Structures are given as structure tokens and as C-alpha cells.
Amino acid sequence: MNKILIQGNHVIGEAAIRAGCRFYAGYPITPQNELTEYMAENIRKVEGGTFIQAESEIAAINMILGASAAGARAMTSSSSPGISLKQEGISSMAADELPGVIVNIMRGGPGLGNILPSQGDYYQATRGGGHGDYRTIVLAPDSVQELADLTMDAFDLADKYRNPVLILADGMIGQMMEPVVFGEPRPRKYDESYVLKGAGKGRSRFIRGLILDALKMEEHNWKLHRKYQAIEQREKRCEISRTEDADLLIIAYGTAARIAKGAIKRSREAGMKVGLIRPITLWPFPDHVIREFSDKVENFLVFEMNTGQMLDDVKLALNGRGHVHFYGRPGGVVPTPVELAKVIAHHYNNNRSLDED
Amino acid sequence: MKKVFGKPESLKDAIFHYCAGCGHSITHRLIAEVIDEMGIRDIAIGIPPAGCAVLAYNYFDIDMLEAPHGRGCAVATGMKRTLPDKLIFSYQGDGDLAAIGTAETFHAANRGENITVIFINNAVYGMTGGQMAPTTLLGQASTTSPPGRNAILDGYPVRMSEILALLEGTKYIERCAVNTPANIIRTRRAIKKAFQYQMDDVGFTMVEVLSQCPTNWKMTPIDACKWIDEVMALSFPPGVIKDIKGKG
Amino acid sequence: MTKTIFAGFGGQGVLMMGYSYAHAAMNEGYEVxxxxxxxAEVRGGTANCTVAVSDDEIASPIASEPDYLVVMNNPSLYMFQNRITLGGVIFLNSSIIEARPTRKDLEICEIPAGEIATELGNPRVQNIVVMGAYVKKTGRISPDAYLKSLKKIMGEKKKSIMDVNRKAFTAGYELLS
Known part of the structure; x- marks a missing residue:
């Protein structure tokens, strides 16, 4: 086992290269610059590896589109404002059914906001983000180790479903160093027939998103929809922890989930039975797990570093069952476990007194 | 009987949707002829734009990848860097290349990407219905410059070929037209040269084609062809703008 | 779990202090x-880093109440002195920090890192002098483990550099009884 201490942004680059990423284009933006720099330093050292510092976020995502169509495992990365700019290309890749990995190391917003850790892009990430009827798979790691694992998975999922995959982390996961052991990447399975490389001796092909005929466009939409349904059936992931006897469940992802784990530890020490559901895929959202818990748990506390976005998905999952509470800190504030433990105690005790009445 | 004219192999059997007198269909055919002549149909990949030529993949019998509006040069960059042995060309209109895609075009040229851009300049946004383009001439009426383009309000026509020629990354840029038989032959020669440069790894090449748009110019096809020589060519003079290999 | 903030001017090697310590603690089997x-926070010359070391999973890598504070310059002392937990320890580069904390609950380790490093012939190893004192006082990892990590991080650099670092570390380590 070769454990190394490595920064989140570097880990994405290293895991991507190990997973066979051979094309990276990006544009400088904090707090993800170390990833771009890592790719500049390292991807050109591997055979066929291309690094381009693009003139814009828009150019970067469109370079990824071209490289992906040409058969490369391709990645771009940015932080919140830059991801907004990339949406045109992400929508196009979804329409064209092209694989690709897009990394969003989120910062405070809206607008330029700040460069501190935030989770304000949940809606954008999980609802497609750009125009049109599409989805992207969204992976939300809560540690640098998981960032390494999910980066490799992201390339496999992108290929498997021929769809863009987003890695959604924040400035804290990107900047932080933690011990990491890199797993073995799986060999790439991607049918050559999807790659445009000139017609050769055969028939020419084209990839396009413009379909002027309404019925044909509808057909394409339904085809994509069926693919998204298949993803929803197969790819939901979440971690559950300390839920066995819980009367209050925290639902949090990424950095917020780490903080929740710390808060739960404190709450448990104070005798409160609190557990955690941590979605790892934000889309598809692991709603089935939350729904199952509603048979035995009445109170849910959604905790996010925003003003309440995943909250909607939790409410949809529960569909009126149980009580859903929310605690959030937007704008780049990283709440402390102590702070969240106080919020937990408040809800927990309110809930107790109600039960006792 | 001797065959004097035929459809190039690199074109499909589809009928062009372009308006009568439009320069796109001529330019499509020239590209296809050059691909046939050079024997590169197996390795050619075209990147059509958003605009009138958005359906180019219905006509070219080569691999094609549609780019989002203006992003042809970025998409081509991604493809070419991944498949350096293929012939990659983007096909872009004036709005696509010189307005919404200026940055992508400029920087691909500046990086000296070994790609070829076929730049169709018809001084108007064709597909959306004749709005003012970056290349619309001063005084030229369009649906968004109804009294004619006014420099004070609308700025000046952009000469992309001259601008890009200043960049060290560009190797060959020529402005041609498809309004007369002589000009068509010249355009064909320019396309062939650009493709050959790309095959020889020379670097960024662009052929600007002054292309008639009778529908949006509200002219007959014949008048439109004349207008290119008499009016448009004054602002966009045809000729070799840059050729690092000298006169070829 | 213990959390430490290392802070100072850019160029004083404060990020190296935190990184080398985290590296050593990881190799000793801790979660770090x-x-x-x-x-923008670091533009203008100040830098800091936070290291958490724990037997269990670490929830937040941020230290709202660090157990230890290692400060290499005046501004860092002002910035962080009142964040330390009750009864915490400040390691202070007394060669250039004139001020002293007003809090009476804190333990203060004054380390004349500048003078020591100058005596060793390389003022740039001030940070490693302080690390010697820090490793000694905090007692979580062995001096050998720290030096092993430092050597690994220094990598291929000249042997003489590692030698002076070792001397700097030892001087700091022996400063505190």
C-alpha cells in the first residue's frame, strides 16, 4: 500500500491521468488552479497526453467536446463562475452523447462571489445546468481519498453512458491534503464505433445536436430520457452511518457531510441518537434510501453550505412524510461541527418534548 | 461519351437546401472536390457551425462533428490534438467566426493549431434572417441595421483575415470569392493549398470566401454576384493575405 | 484530535512546517x-496552514479553536492569538516577534529561531528550528519520524541542506526541556 499525502486538486489530476485521461483543457480560476497546473506538468509526460491552457472556459469545454468525439478520455475543470460559462458545451455534449469529465471546485456565489468553499451550485449541477432536457451524473466526494476513487469512476461512468459526468467538490476538498492510496483503474471499455476518426473505407458518420424535425428531436429527447432512467436505476450511491437506532437523520454531502460526522459524534456523546445519510451521487439522487428511512425516522435535518438546495430533493424523496428541517451557511462560510451539534440538539430536544407531550 | 461534370464522391446524393444563388453550395462542392482529388476522404473530418451551413453533415459524405455556435476552432483543436494525422477543417460563417467565436478563432490561430478554417463571409447573418454581421459593410442595410450600418452606432466591418494574418501562428490566409467561374477556380486552388499545408504540418490556415446571399441581400443571384465584385470586394479585397511559403 | 495553525510571512516556510508535520503524522499511522x-487571502505576504492530527476520522480540517499556534511573525500573532483554545500553546519566533500574547491561560514557547539558524549558518532553516521545539513539546510523533519525513520531502536536494536542517531541528528540539 502506497499512501501519500496529497492535495485534492492534485489528486484529481493524478487519478485522471491514471484512469487514461489524455486530454485536458482549462482556464485559471481559484480555488482549482493546482489541478490545471498539475495537468500542465504531468499529462504531457504520458504518451498522447495533451494539455491546453484555453483562452476561455467556453473554449476549454468545446476542446473537450472535440477531443471526446475523437476518442480521447477528456477532462476540464473550473470553479463556479467558470462552470456557468461551460454550460453551453456541457449541454452540447449531453445532446451529442459524448463522454467527458467536468470538475467543479465550488466557491461562494452568485456572481464572482468569493473563493471560499461553498455548495451553492447544487441546483446547477443536478438539473443539467445548461439549456435543454438533460442530466449529468454528479459525484460528490467528502474526502481526498474519495476524490481519487470517484475521479476514476467518473471516466468509466462517462464512457458507460456516453454522457458528461460532473465531479462536484468545493474549495476545501480541492485545497486540503489528506492521505491517499490510488486504486487500480479499470481498463477502458468504449466502443470504437462511437469515435469519429475519418470515414476510412466505410460510411461517413456525423455527430450533431441540431435536429430541426420536432418528432425526431422528441425521439432523441425520449432516448436520452430512457438513458437517464437507466442511470437512476443503477447508479445511485450513498453512505449511511450510525443510522441503526437514529431518531434524527442528517442528510449532507461533501464537506458538509464531514462536518456532520463530527457533529454527530458530539451529539452521540451527549446521548442523542443521530445518524447520517450522505448522498455520493447527487444526480441520480439516492431518494430511495431516504424514503426507506421515513418508515422509522420522523425527523430529518438537511445540512448544506448554501441556503437550501438539496433540501428540495429530500422533500421530494419524502413526499410529505416526516419533518424536514434545514440548516445552511452560504457564501463561503464553513460551519463547525460544534455549531451543527447545537442545531442538532435544538431539533432533537424539540422533537423529544413533542413526543413526550 | 466523355463525362465533363460529376458530383464529387465526398458529397452525398442529397439536394442542397440552400437558396438559389447561394455561395454555400458552391463552396461545399469545392471542398468535396479537393478532398476527392487529394484522396483524403478517409481521414477528413469537417466541423460545421451554427448558421446556414449547420446541416452540412447532410451533404458531405465525410465524418462531421457539429460545433456549438462560434466554437468551431476550439472543437477542431480538441479533435486535431487527439487525431493529429487526420485532416480537420471547420466551416464557419461570419457571425460564427468573427462575432460569437472571435476568441476561439483568434486563439486557435495564435496557437498555430494545424487546422484549416473555411470562413464564409456573406456580410450578413443568413440563417436567422439577415441581421447585421460583424462583416456587414458600412451603409449596408440589414434587419438590425435598417437604415444601413452606421459606424458611430454599429462599428466597422471586421477584416478577420487581415487581423489573423498578424498572428505568428497563422501560416496561410487567402481571401477568395465564389461569384464568378474564375473566382471559383481560385477558391478551389486556395482550399487545396490550405489542406495541403495542413497535411504537411505547416500550421493554421484559413480561406475566407466572399459568398453571395441573394435572399438576405434582397437581390437576384446575378446582381448578388456583381455586388461582390463592385461593392464587397472594396472592403474585403481578395488575394493572398499571408503565405509563409511565399507565392505558391 | 489536535489542531495546529502555522502562520507567518510567505517565504518563512510555514506551509512546509505544516506539510512536513502532517506527512510525518500520516506515516506514524494517524489520520491527518x-x-x-x-x-487572494495569501497575496500580500502572509501565509498559514492548518494541520489536524487524530486517531479517528477528521470532520473539519479547519481549526476554529486550535490547540497549538505556531507563529513566525507579528501579524500572525495578532491574527490568531485569541483563536487558540483555553490553555493552548503558542510557539513564537522570538527573534522577530516583539509582542507577547496578553492571555494568561496560554503557555508560550519562545524560540529565538533567527539567532539559532544564523549560528548554524543558514537563516532559512528558522522554520525547522521551530519544528524541533514543536515536535518536542507536542510529543505526538518521534523526532526520528519527523526527520524521516523531512528527508523524504526534501528528496534529491543536496545532502548539505538536509544536514543543516537536521542540526536546526535538533537545536530546536533541545531548546525545550
């Missing part, structure tokens, strides 16, 4: 996180 200050 290392979080640097970044972006």
Missing part, C-alpha cells in the same frame, strides 16, 4: 488533514 490558506 492539511489545509493551506489560498488565493
Amino acid at each position: 488533514t492539511y489545509l493551506p490558506s489560498y488565493g
Whole structure:
């Protein structure tokens, strides 16, 4: 086992290269610059590896589109404002059914906001983000180790479903160093027939998103929809922890989930039975797990570093069952476990007194 | 009987949707002829734009990848860097290349990407219905410059070929037209040269084609062809703008 | 779990202090996180990083109440002195920090790192002098483990550099009884 201490942004680059990423284009933006720099330093050292510092976020995502169509495992990365700019290309890749990995190391917003850790892009990430009827798979790691694992998975999922995959982390996961052991990447399975490389001796092909005929466009939409349904059936992931006897469940992802784990530890020490559901895929959202818990748990506390976005998905999952509470800190504030433990105690005790009445 | 004219192999059997007198269909055919002549149909990949030529993949019998509006040069960059042995060309209109895609075009040229851009300049946004383009001439009426383009309000026509020629990354840029038989032959020669440069790894090449748009110019096809020589060519003079290999 | 903030001017090697310590603690089998200050925050010359070391999973890598504070310059002392937990320890580079904390609950380790490093012939190893004192006082990892990590991080650099670092570390280590 070769454990190394490595920064989140570097880990994405290293895991991507190990997973066979051979094309990276990006544009400088904090707090993800170390990833771009890592790719500049390292991807050109591997055979066929291309690094381009693009003139814009828009150019970067469109370079990824071209490289992906040409058969490369391709990645771009940015932080919140830059991801907004990339949406045109992400929508196009979804329409064209092209694989690709897009990394969003989120910062405070809206607008330029700040460069501190935030989770304000949940809606954008999980609802497609750009125009049109599409989805992207969204992976939300809560540690640098998981960032390494999910980066490799992201390339496999992108290929498997021929769809863009987003890695959604924040400035804290990107900047932080933690011990990491890199797993073995799986060999790439991607049918050559999807790659445009000139017609050769055969028939020419084209990839396009413009379909002027309404019925044909509808057909394409339904085809994509069926693919998204298949993803929803197969790819939901979440971690559950300390839920066995819980009367209050925290639902949090990424950095917020780490903080929740710390808060739960404190709450448990104070005798409160609190557990955690941590979605790892934000889309598809692991709603089935939350729904199952509603048979035995009445109170849910959604905790996010925003003003309440995943909250909607939790409410949809529960569909009126149980009580859903929310605690959030937007704008780049990283709440402390102590702070969240106080919020937990408040809800927990309110809930107790109600039960006792 | 001797065959004097035929459809190039690199074109499909589809009928062009372009308006009568439009320069796109001529330019499509020239590209296809050059691909046939050079024997590169197996390795050619075209990147059509958003605009009138958005359906180019219905006509070219080569691999094609549609780019989002203006992003042809970025998409081509991604493809070419991944498949350096293929012939990659983007096909872009004036709005696509010189307005919404200026940055992508400029920087691909500046990086000296070994790609070829076929730049169709018809001084108007064709597909959306004749709005003012970056290349619309001063005084030229369009649906968004109804009294004619006014420099004070609308700025000046952009000469992309001259601008890009200043960049060290560009190797060959020529402005041609498809309004007369002589000009068509010249355009064909320019396309062939650009493709050959790309095959020889020379670097960024662009052929600007002054292309008639009778529908949006509200002219007959014949008048439109004349207008290119008499009016448009004054602002966009045809000729070799840059050729690092000298006169070829 | 213990959390430490290392802070100073850019160029004083404060990120190296945190990184080398986190590296050594990881090799000793602890859970660790290392979080640097970044972006606009560090423009203008100050830098800091936070290291958490724990037997269990670490929830937040941020230290709202660090157990230890290692400060290499005056501004860092002002910035962080009142964040330390009750009864915490400040390691202070007394060669250039004139001020002293007003809090009476804190333990203060004054380390004349500048003078010691100058005596050793390389003022740039001030940070490693302080690390010697820090490793000694905090007692979580062995001096050998720290030096092993430092050597690994220094990598291929000249042997003489590692030698002076070792001397610097030992001087700091022996400063505190």
C-alpha cells in the first residue's frame, strides 16, 4: 500500500491521468488552479497526453467536446463562475452523447462571489445546468481519498453512458491534503464505433445536436430520457452511518457531510441518537434510501453550505412524510461541527418534548 | 461519351437546401472536390457551425462533428490534438467566426493549431434572417441595421483575415470569392493549398470566401454576384493575405 | 484530535512546517488533514496552514479553536492569538516577534529561531528550528519520524541542506526541556 499525502486538486489530476485521461483543457480560476497546473506538468509526460491552457472556459469545454468525439478520455475543470460559462458545451455534449469529465471546485456565489468553499451550485449541477432536457451524473466526494476513487469512476461512468459526468467538490476538498492510496483503474471499455476518426473505407458518420424535425428531436429527447432512467436505476450511491437506532437523520454531502460526522459524534456523546445519510451521487439522487428511512425516522435535518438546495430533493424523496428541517451557511462560510451539534440538539430536544407531550 | 461534370464522391446524393444563388453550395462542392482529388476522404473530418451551413453533415459524405455556435476552432483543436494525422477543417460563417467565436478563432490561430478554417463571409447573418454581421459593410442595410450600418452606432466591418494574418501562428490566409467561374477556380486552388499545408504540418490556415446571399441581400443571384465584385470586394479585397511559403 | 495553525510571512516556510508535520503524522499511522490558506487571502505576504492530527476520522480540517499556534511573525500573532483554545500553546519566533500574547491561560514557547539558524549558518532553516521545539513539546510523533519525513520531502536536494536542517531541528528540539 502506497499512501501519500496529497492535495485534492492534485489528486484529481493524478487519478485522471491514471484512469487514461489524455486530454485536458482549462482556464485559471481559484480555488482549482493546482489541478490545471498539475495537468500542465504531468499529462504531457504520458504518451498522447495533451494539455491546453484555453483562452476561455467556453473554449476549454468545446476542446473537450472535440477531443471526446475523437476518442480521447477528456477532462476540464473550473470553479463556479467558470462552470456557468461551460454550460453551453456541457449541454452540447449531453445532446451529442459524448463522454467527458467536468470538475467543479465550488466557491461562494452568485456572481464572482468569493473563493471560499461553498455548495451553492447544487441546483446547477443536478438539473443539467445548461439549456435543454438533460442530466449529468454528479459525484460528490467528502474526502481526498474519495476524490481519487470517484475521479476514476467518473471516466468509466462517462464512457458507460456516453454522457458528461460532473465531479462536484468545493474549495476545501480541492485545497486540503489528506492521505491517499490510488486504486487500480479499470481498463477502458468504449466502443470504437462511437469515435469519429475519418470515414476510412466505410460510411461517413456525423455527430450533431441540431435536429430541426420536432418528432425526431422528441425521439432523441425520449432516448436520452430512457438513458437517464437507466442511470437512476443503477447508479445511485450513498453512505449511511450510525443510522441503526437514529431518531434524527442528517442528510449532507461533501464537506458538509464531514462536518456532520463530527457533529454527530458530539451529539452521540451527549446521548442523542443521530445518524447520517450522505448522498455520493447527487444526480441520480439516492431518494430511495431516504424514503426507506421515513418508515422509522420522523425527523430529518438537511445540512448544506448554501441556503437550501438539496433540501428540495429530500422533500421530494419524502413526499410529505416526516419533518424536514434545514440548516445552511452560504457564501463561503464553513460551519463547525460544534455549531451543527447545537442545531442538532435544538431539533432533537424539540422533537423529544413533542413526543413526550 | 466523355463525362465533363460529376458530383464529387465526398458529397452525398442529397439536394442542397440552400437558396438559389447561394455561395454555400458552391463552396461545399469545392471542398468535396479537393478532398476527392487529394484522396483524403478517409481521414477528413469537417466541423460545421451554427448558421446556414449547420446541416452540412447532410451533404458531405465525410465524418462531421457539429460545433456549438462560434466554437468551431476550439472543437477542431480538441479533435486535431487527439487525431493529429487526420485532416480537420471547420466551416464557419461570419457571425460564427468573427462575432460569437472571435476568441476561439483568434486563439486557435495564435496557437498555430494545424487546422484549416473555411470562413464564409456573406456580410450578413443568413440563417436567422439577415441581421447585421460583424462583416456587414458600412451603409449596408440589414434587419438590425435598417437604415444601413452606421459606424458611430454599429462599428466597422471586421477584416478577420487581415487581423489573423498578424498572428505568428497563422501560416496561410487567402481571401477568395465564389461569384464568378474564375473566382471559383481560385477558391478551389486556395482550399487545396490550405489542406495541403495542413497535411504537411505547416500550421493554421484559413480561406475566407466572399459568398453571395441573394435572399438576405434582397437581390437576384446575378446582381448578388456583381455586388461582390463592385461593392464587397472594396472592403474585403481578395488575394493572398499571408503565405509563409511565399507565392505558391 | 489536535489542531495546529502555522502562520507567518510567505517565504518563512510555514506551509512546509505544516506539510512536513502532517506527512510525518500520516506515516506514524494517524489520520491527518492539511489545509493551506489560498488565493487572494495569501497575496500580500502572509501565509498559514492548518494541520489536524487524530486517531479517528477528521470532520473539519479547519481549526476554529486550535490547540497549538505556531507563529513566525507579528501579524500572525495578532491574527490568531485569541483563536487558540483555553490553555493552548503558542510557539513564537522570538527573534522577530516583539509582542507577547496578553492571555494568561496560554503557555508560550519562545524560540529565538533567527539567532539559532544564523549560528548554524543558514537563516532559512528558522522554520525547522521551530519544528524541533514543536515536535518536542507536542510529543505526538518521534523526532526520528519527523526527520524521516523531512528527508523524504526534501528528496534529491543536496545532502548539505538536509544536514543543516537536521542540526536546526535538533537545536530546536533541545531548546525545550
